[in-house]
Amino acid sequence: MSHLLIRIFRNSTTRIMFVIYLLIIGLSTFFLVFGYYDQLALQEEGQYRKLQAVVSSVAMEMDGDEIEAMMKSYPEKDGITSKNGNGIYRKYSEIMNGVVKYNNMNSPMYTLVYNPDKNIFEYGIRSDDQVYFRHEYVNFPDVLIEKMNEGGTIPRYDSENGTWISAFYPIRNSEGEVVGLLEADQEFTAFIMEVRDRFLKGALVMAVIVVVIALAVLFYARRILKEEERQKETLRDQKRTIELKNLNIKASINYALKIQSSLLPSEGHFSSLFDDYFIFYQPKDIVSGDFYWMEQIGDEVYVAVADCTGHGVPGAMVSVICSNALNRVVKEMDKRNTGEILDHAADVVTDYFSKGDTQMRDGMDIAFCRINLKTLKLEYSGANNPVYIVSKDDFQTLPSSRQPVGEFPDRKDFESTSLQLKKGDQVYLFSDGYADQFGGPAGKKFRSQKFRELIRTVSNLPMKEQGSVLERRFNEWRNDLEQVDDVCVLGIRV
Known part of the structure; x- marks a missing residue:
């Protein structure tokens, strides 16, 4: 009882x-x-x-x-x-x-x-x-x-x-x-x-009623508790099912992470080409719609940071398509000009997403560079993502075309910008995830201007330290707020 x-x-x-x-x-x-x-x-x-x-x-x-x-x-x-x-x-x-x-x-x-x-x-x-x-x-x-x-x-x-x-x-x-x-x-x-007799009779009637109500309350309480137990058991079954599905989903996502990680350039590949560099790569979820890409052909290195449509699993799937598009254009089509590479990559991405019954306009924003390791000549083309160049006494922003790599109304050819670098110059490629992060005392966006000032401030440090400062500053700014987008920042000292 x-x-x-x-x-x-x-x-x-x-x-x-x-x-x-x-x-x-x-x-x-x-x-x-x-x-x-x-x-x-x-x-x-x-x-x-x-x-x-x-x-x-x-x-x-x-x-x-x-x-x-x-x-x-x-x-x-x-x-x-x-x-x-x-x-x-x-x-x-x-x-x-x-x-x-x-x-x-x-x-x-x-x-x-x-x-x-x-x-x-x-x-x-x-x-x-x-x-x-x-x-x-x-x-x-x-x-x-x-x-x-x-x-x-x-x-x-x-x-x-x-x-x-x-x-x-x-x-x-x-x-x-x-x-x-x-x-x-x-x-x-x-x-x-006489009054007491009436009181006792009333008390007796009330006692009977109270007992009847008590029995009814216990009866319905048992029914409610049984129903609650049944619902709890159902919830436990559902929880076990959801947990099992989550484990399967997590396993699938982790496998997708392995696939995506295998497509990214390794640290060893980077260090074999550049003595001083950093990569700050922080997906919003396990897998990312942002990716960094690099390919060497002779004395020339092609390097890029791309921001694909979406984040998480959908963004990661788009990133695989866009990464393969770059590989195909550079390796199979043998294109060398950065603007032409993005033009053909846009065709490949558009063609891929137009095969089904539903027309999709997914693609990527990208900062794409070609660097000659001997002459230090840089060629750049961008889709909505600029590139920062920091020299000893100068800070330059190389503007991008205002269109994505993918389906776009009135699409134009991507422009190429050439620049002669000097030994020690620094090149920064990035997605918009850093600047778009909400945080700080007022919960506002970090914004591009503040990001540019931060790059200028840390540019006198070794590249690895720059990456650590950028990561620490980002997480301090975000604090307890949710990360709103994937983040990728790549810095190279030539």
């Missing part, structure tokens, strides 16, 4: 049901107890009104002068010992007895006379056959004196004979003076028992 209650309180739905159940019990108990005391108060109020009506109506019909004269005629205790011992006594005793019987009262009525010398009340006339003439009423309630002139009620009190309520009213003589009090008592125990 305790285990079931723990499960009930752990589940939000059953916890709410249980709280509602407790509220129902609480409210039912409150209204039951409130009803008991309310009924008791109503009964008490009704009996008080009845007693007040009786004593007031009878007292006002009594001749105070007669009663006053009788009491003066018999100043001693037990001056009258029987009901028939005095005509006035008998007269009013019989009147009062008739009233008691008519109103089904369970206690006799009686008159009281105040003795100021002794500060006590003394009994006078009684409605029954018992005679306690001028017997002292010593422990009387203060309200008898306080309200002697207007009459009132005595608060409910307990005695050895039960619980009682009383009402009294003044008896006046012809001059309006109070010569005595008429009091009537009513045993209230029977009314308390």
Whole structure:
């Protein structure tokens, strides 16, 4: 049972049901107890009104002068010992007895006379056959004196004979003076028992209802918990299925990473051609839509950084197509001019993506250079990606054509720019991922101008240190924000 209650309180739905159940019990108990005391108060109020009506109506019909004269005629205790011992006594005793019987009262009525010398009340006339003439009423309630002139009620009190309520009213003589009090008592125990019986019956009914509700709550709670357990098991199965699929997907992506990595130039290949260089390559996901590319033909080295459409797996697939397009044009078509290479690469990419029923406009932005290792002559062509050249006393930006390598309306031939480098000049090729990264105190883009200034700042460092600074600065700028795009920056000192 305790285990079931723990499960009930752990589940939000059953916890709410249980709280509602407790509220129902609480409210039912409150209204039951409130009803008991309310009924008791109503009964008490009704009996008080009845007693007040009786004593007031009878007292006002009594001749105070007669009663006053009788009491003066018999100043001693037990001056009258029987009901028939005095005509006035008998007269009013019989009147009062008739009233008691008519109103089904369970206690006799009686008159009281105040003795100021002794500060006590003394009994006078009684409605029954018992005679306690001028017997002292010593422990009387203060309200008898306080309200002697207007009459009132005595608060409910307990005695050895039960619980009682009383009402009294003044008896006046012809001059309006109070010569005595008429009091009537009513045993209230029977009314308390009657209300208590109704309360117990109501409590019994409520207990039955509470038990029925409890059984219903437990029944539905079990159903809800079983359904929850079924849903949890379904979720666990789905989780296991998803985890298995994720493992398969991750394995496929990791294999795709191996394929993509095999297409990238190795560190050994770079170091065999350039003494000083760096590569900052940070995909947004495991695989990347950015790639760097290099091919040597004789004394000339072709080097590029490309940004393909998309990132992640889609971008990586496009990067394989675009990388193969460059290989095909340079190796198979034997093209040497950088502009012509990009023109033919655009044809290859467009042709590849137009084979299916759906026309696709994927392609790449690229910074593409040809460097003669002996003469240090550089030829450059670009598609939306410029190249930075840093000399000892100069910083140049070689602009690109405003079109991608791929399907593009009104496509034009790619232009080529030639430049004579000097020993120690630095060439920077990059995608737009670095400049487009959001971060910093305001969460804004890094932007191209700030990237250009950063390149200028680090250009006096060895290339490997430059790469480390660029990587550290990028991650500090990004901080906890998500990386928005693939990043690739390639620096070469000739």
